[in-house]
Amino acid sequence: MAKSKEVIFMAKDLTKQQETDENHGTQVLEEGVHHVNNPVLDLPEIVKNYLGPVAGYHQENNNYYFSDGSASVEIKVVSDEIIRVRLAPKGLFLEDFSYAVPQSDQHVAVYNFEEDQLAYRVKTNTVTCVINKADFLVSFEDREGKAYNKDYAPMHWEENPDFGGYYVYCTKLAMASEAFYGLGDKPTHLNIRGRRFVNWNSDTYSFQFHQDPLYRSIPFYIGLHEGDAYGIFFDNTFKTYFDFAAEAQDQTSFWSEGGELQYYYIHGPHMMDVVKRYHTLTGTHYLPPLWALGFHQCRWSYYPESKVKDLAKNFRERKIPCDAIYLDIDYMDGYRCFTWNKRYFPDPKKMIKELADDGFHTVVIIDPGIKVDENYWVFREGKKNRYFCRRGDDYFMEGYVWPGRCQFPDFTNAEVREWWGGLFKGLVEAGVAGVWNDMNEPAVFGRGTFPNDVRHNFDGFRGSHRKAHNVYGMQMVRATYEGLKKLFQKKRPFTITRAAYAGTQRYASVWTGDNVATWEHLRLGALQLQRLSTSGMPFCGTDIGGFSGEPDAELFTRWIQFGVFSPFMRAHSAGDTAEREPWSFGETHEALNRKFIELRYKLLPYIYSVFWEHAKYGFPILRPITMVEQLLEGNIQREEEFCFGDKILVSPVLNPGQPNKMVYLPVGEWYDYWEDRLLEGGKEHKVDTPIDKMPMFIKAGTVLPEYPVMQYVNEKKIDSLKLVVYHTLREVNSYLYEDHGDTFAYEQQIYLEKKFVVKGAPDRLSIHQHVEGLYSEKYDTYDVYLAALPFKIGQVKVDDTLVSAEPDATGRYLVKVSKDFRSIQIVGQ
Numbered sequence: 001m002a003k004s005k006e007v008i009f010m011a012k013d014l015t016k017q018q019e020t021d022e023n024h025g026t027q028v029l030e031e032g033v034h035h036v037n038n039p040v041l042d043l044p045e046i047v048k049n050y051l052g053p054v055a056g057y058h059q060e061n062n063n064y065y066f067s068d069g070s071a072s073v074e075i076k077v078v079s080d081e082i083i084r085v086r087l088a089p090k091g092l093f094l095e096d097f098s099y100a101v102p103q104s105d106q107h108v109a110v111y112n113f114e115e116d117q118l119a120y121r122v123k124t125n126t127v128t129c130v131i132n133k134a135d136f137l138v139s140f141e142d143r144e145g146k147a148y149n150k151d152y153a154p155m156h157w158e159e160n161p162d163f164g165g166y167y168v169y170c171t172k173l174a175m176a177s178e179a180f181y182g183l184g185d186k187p188t189h190l191n192i193r194g195r196r197f198v199n200w201n202s203d204t205y206s207f208q209f210h211q212d213p214l215y216r217s218i219p220f221y222i223g224l225h226e227g228d229a230y231g232i233f234f235d236n237t238f239k240t241y242f243d244f245a246a247e248a249q250d251q252t253s254f255w256s257e258g259g260e261l262q263y264y265y266i267h268g269p270h271m272m273d274v275v276k277r278y279h280t281l282t283g284t285h286y287l288p289p290l291w292a293l294g295f296h297q298c299r300w301s302y303y304p305e306s307k308v309k310d311l312a313k314n315f316r317e318r319k320i321p322c323d324a325i326y327l328d329i330d331y332m333d334g335y336r337c338f339t340w341n342k343r344y345f346p347d348p349k350k351m352i353k354e355l356a357d358d359g360f361h362t363v364v365i366i367d368p369g370i371k372v373d374e375n376y377w378v379f380r381e382g383k384k385n386r387y388f389c390r391r392g393d394d395y396f397m398e399g400y401v402w403p404g405r406c407q408f409p410d411f412t413n414a415e416v417r418e419w420w421g422g423l424f425k426g427l428v429e430a431g432v433a434g435v436w437n438d439m440n441e442p443a444v445f446g447r448g449t450f451p452n453d454v455r456h457n458f459d460g461f462r463g464s465h466r467k468a469h470n471v472y473g474m475q476m477v478r479a480t481y482e483g484l485k486k487l488f489q490k491k492r493p494f495t496i497t498r499a500a501y502a503g504t505q506r507y508a509s510v511w512t513g514d515n516v517a518t519w520e521h522l523r524l525g526a527l528q529l530q531r532l533s534t535s536g537m538p539f540c541g542t543d544i545g546g547f548s549g550e551p552d553a554e555l556f557t558r559w560i561q562f563g564v565f566s567p568f569m570r571a572h573s574a575g576d577t578a579e580r581e582p583w584s585f586g587e588t589h590e591a592l593n594r595k596f597i598e599l600r601y602k603l604l605p606y607i608y609s610v611f612w613e614h615a616k617y618g619f620p621i622l623r624p625i626t627m628v629e630q631l632l633e634g635n636i637q638r639e640e641e642f643c644f645g646d647k648i649l650v651s652p653v654l655n656p657g658q659p660n661k662m663v664y665l666p667v668g669e670w671y672d673y674w675e676d677r678l679l680e681g682g683k684e685h686k687v688d689t690p691i692d693k694m695p696m697f698i699k700a701g702t703v704l705p706e707y708p709v710m711q712y713v714n715e716k717k718i719d720s721l722k723l724v725v726y727h728t729l730r731e732v733n734s735y736l737y738e739d740h741g742d743t744f745a746y747e748q749q750i751y752l753e754k755k756f757v758v759k760g761a762p763d764r765l766s767i768h769q770h771v772e773g774l775y776s777e778k779y780d781t782y783d784v785y786l787a788a789l790p791f792k793i794g795q796v797k798v799d800d801t802l803v804s805a806e807p808d809a810t811g812r813y814l815v816k817v818s819k820d821f822r823s824i825q826i827v828g829q
């Protein structure tokens with residue numbers, strides 16, 4: 001019935017046309033017959049549709065649905081601080097599935113709903129989402145009614161006749177002084193106002209400043225206006241676009257070539273809280289094994305075995321600490337994943353065991369392309385089980401990568417992921433400790449990536465490559481991580497990926513891809529790692545020294561210095577470059593590089609504690625100055641200084657021959673790490689930067705734990721842990737996290753979270769310790785070093801017992817105490 005009505009309507013319309021167009025002559029229109037040869041002149045034009053006035057609403061639990069008569073908008077209260085907005089152009093929402101957000105329901109304390117003549121208000125304890133009746137504009141306010149984020153235009157969409165669905169658009173008001181942050185690995189200035197971006201994971205060898213897109217898609221940004229911050233996470237896996245007041249000064253827009261207009265508004269007002277709340281949606285990075293925080297040495301490629309052994313020997317003989325050695329694609333047999341080139345590596349298990357005995361973990365690369373080769377079991381299994389991606393017309397997706405002609409597993413299929421995870425069995429049995437996933441944008445020689453018509457399972461929700469492209473790499477490393485986790489049983493895996501989508505931090509660390517050995521790229525790396533950290537990808541690093549091109553000795557050393565404060569510290573280089581080890585630049589620089597790699601190892605207990613704060617509480621690891629002091633507008637343009645955790649501030653040297661640099665220190669007191677010199681914050685300081693120093697400052701009142709220099713994690717048993725206490729005039733808390741270092745026992749509370757409360761005055765200092773958790777440390781005492789005391793010590797009491805303090809050569813005082821101490825009181829003479 002409905003069908004014939006439609007035809008009648010068309011027929012009538014055509015009759016009208018014929019009256020006005022005499023050229024068409026007379027045609028007999030029969031009811032129920034569709035005349036394809038008729039001229040169709042009045043097809044509705046494809047235009048952008050905007051939401052009209054709100055016509056009504058209804059509520060289902062914490063979801064509110066508003067309609068303009070045909071389109072629907074869902075406002076979902078996710079938590080007190082997070083509200084999700086979805087648009088359904090024809091009133092029908094897509095199935096609620098996300099690779100980024102495993103669970104969109106959080107704890108909601110209170111929410112309520114109000115309606116007046118002009119607007120509807122969905123209110124939580126912290127945020128009010130206002131929906132204007134007349135124009136359907138959506139805005140977000142705090143409790144005091146201050147607007148944080150407002151629509152500039154109603155949400156809109158345009159039909160996509162080629163692929164179905166809609167282009168979906170959201171245009172927000174960009175306030176005059178608003179700054180924008182986030183968006184993952186974009187190689188540009190921290191504040192992205194005035195720029196436009198696209199998200200489409202791309203293999204971008206030797207990328208340049210401002211190049212876009214790169215390897216990752218993180219459609220999450222932070223807006224900062226008059227000191228107040230909020231976040232927008234546009235959870236859409238299609239090709240997405242962001243315009244931050246570039247096209248029009250007063251507008252910020254984001255749009256996509258498909259999928260749903262679905263975004264999360266994340267309230268601040270602190271940037272740090274925005275990032276933490278983003279992590280409550282998308283998850284945090286799991287606590288890495290401690291060894292993964294050491295120094296990693298990589299190159300394309302170290303082979304054969306004798307070369308690898310020689311590399312290891314050099315590290316140990318030259319006493320340069322190192323925890324991991326990488327095998328790039330040449331370890332495989334004809335680049336076939338999960339195989340070994342037996343000519344280069346006749347007995348991998350034996351080699352890996354020998355390396356492990358010497359304190360090295362072996363990390364191997366695995367790419368997604370599986371060689372089309374009937375004699376190769378991985379290909380045969382994948383083929384038999386229909387695990388490889390297919391084109392729109394059912395042909396296999398084939399393309400050339402390192403192994404030659406390849407097919408590619410569909411990692412968006414849970415069964416494929418399970419299979420893939422199991423393929424690591426042999427590598428794990430051989431002793432491999434970590435896996436590096438490369439080329440997973442996915443990269444295909446010649447044509448760049450897969451064509452759009454490739455089909456994906458998308459975990460049962462189906463989609464073409466348009467929808468799955470940006471999550472392909474994420475699902476590959478997810479399969480890798482989950483497989484390794486099962487195979488290792490109790491040990492924590494280490495994984496690293498090049499491509500990523502929001503949420504990938506649950507499965508892997510990332511590196512910034514194929515950078516270049518130039519000073520500009522060192523600077524870019526500092527920007528990219530700060531940006532990744534504020535975009536929810538905390539465990540990140542650059543190829544130290546630059547992947548392509550040749551760094552000189554100075555650039556390499558400055559990059560190692562920056563590497564100490566990169567969450568992930570790995571030197572890597574392309575195969576057509578000169579050897580690139582810490583000793584490759586002559587003795588002077590070997591000593592310098594050693595000194596800074598040693599610094600990384602001394603700081604490991606601090607670094608590990610910062611990773612714990614991330615894993616458990618969602619704190620970012622690197623924090624740009626704007627995040628530390630977002631109220632000060634002058635900070636918005638600062639991009640060289642950043643904090644690692646909340647106690648260390650660094651400002652890497654980013655120019656050749658630089659004798660000194662201006663470093664801004666946030667309000668408060670700081671100590672120059674190299675000489676315990678007190679500096680007043682809230683202003684800039686000129687700091688000398690000879691090649692053996694990089695500007696590094698410790699916040700006053702910090703208790704900084706330090707390991708003795710070791711050649712690799714756990715090389716030595718620590719008998720007494722060093723704690724350096726920096727004097728303060730205030731009260732400051734520091735945290736130290738300790739556990740086994742490589743098991744999942746911490747999930748059962750087998751860890752220690754130690755809190756040190758330091759209180760100081762001009763003539764005294766006290767330290768209180770509070771310990772929680774069930775782990776027992778292997779040492780019995782602390783060596784407490786009192787740094788920069790502004791008074792002469794009169795007496796020191798530990799839990800009411802008088803003890804002595806020994807001065808050392810650097811002006812610090814050493815007090816030996818039991819690890820179980822509750823308080824230390826130091827009083828001046």
Ligand code: MIG
Binds near residue numbers: 328439498513572574
């Ligand atoms: O087409 O495996 O970014 O780190 O050394 C190049 C060889 C493939 C690109 C990675 C790089 C790696 C290289 N890979």
